[in-house]
């Protein structure tokens with residue numbers, strides 16, 4: 001009898017990245033690639049084109065995809081450190097930790113920033129943005145987070161972008177946890193720069209982020225970068241010159257990503273992947289509700305990427321105890337990050353399926369029984 005490759009016995013990650021990847025994506029890393037070698041650099045070029053195709057942008061047009069070493073944060077910081085002129089001012093919408101992190105970056109760069117905060121369970125209103133931009137003509141750039149992974153809220157970037165464009169400002173979108181699964185129309189959304197990473201909905205392993213932007217816009221930023229290694233135009237010029245990353249590339253992560261993109265195609269592309277995540281989310285929400293848990297966000301603003309659940313109001317419940325019990329049963333969940341409520345989070349993304357979610361819900365039922373948690377939600 002022929003032996004099959006061994007299954008992966010890792011615990012299943014219900015997290016927003018790094019996440020559970022397929023065995024074949026992991027196996028793609030069992031090679032050493034030379035960063036100078038043409039085979040590797042052809043692969044880098046192909047990956048840059050394939051990401052533009054996923055974004056629905058034509059190659060050979062003015063759009064470029066720039067890969068950057070590091071996690072998603074490095075990609076966001078590269079954009080903010082590179083495309084804002086020395087006397088620019090950036091309005092940042094924040095209804096979670098990632099909007100706040102963009103503000104923190106600007107503070108570190110000594111770049112003028114205007115926070116536009118809304119509560120963590122409320123999406124921003126385009127008419128309010130219209131007013132903010134009309135009031136302050138010195139604002140040059142606007143930042144919005146597509147899926148704010150802090151809660152799982154889906155911000156309406158496609159209604160904000162046209163307002164930004166009408167006012168002649170530059171629109172930067174952090175689509176870290178949504179790109180590759182949730183649709184975003186660059187043209188309709190008035191998106192100038194978009195940032196995402198290898199290890200979220202594209203189901204690769206950590207190692208690099210990528211930025212999509214127009215070449216003429218990038219060329220116009222020459223001399224503005226406040227960082228050497230995070231200089232976006234510098235990175236693009238490196239790829240222009242010899243097809244290479246400027247500094248040591250994440251070779252294994254690139255090899256894994258190539259395989260991850262093939263598997264995205266095989267699944268049917270972003271629409272099919274989004275449908276799988278939606279199914280995971282629906283099964284999760286129904287299962288958790290049937291146990292008595294309540295989710296934090298109203299359904300109208302909830303994305304299918306990650307879901308925040310309120311702690312049960314029972315003194316027998318502790319997050320640490322709950323987490324440890326689930327881990328012993330093979331499931332890894334995520335702590336909450338919300339400032340206004342005690343929550344934990346469960347992600348629906350990665351190489352996980354409805355059957356994995358059902359198994360998780362079953363383990364949740366067992367875990368709370370073991371803990372003696374009986375009161376789950378306050379009466380609605």
Ligand SMILES: *Cc1c(COP(=O)(O)O)cnc(C)c1O
Nearest residue numbers: 071072073098147149174176177
């Ligand atoms: C994951 C994420 C980031 C980047 O986080 P890293 O941990 O640096 O990869 C940024 N923004 C959003 C919305 C995210 O979900």
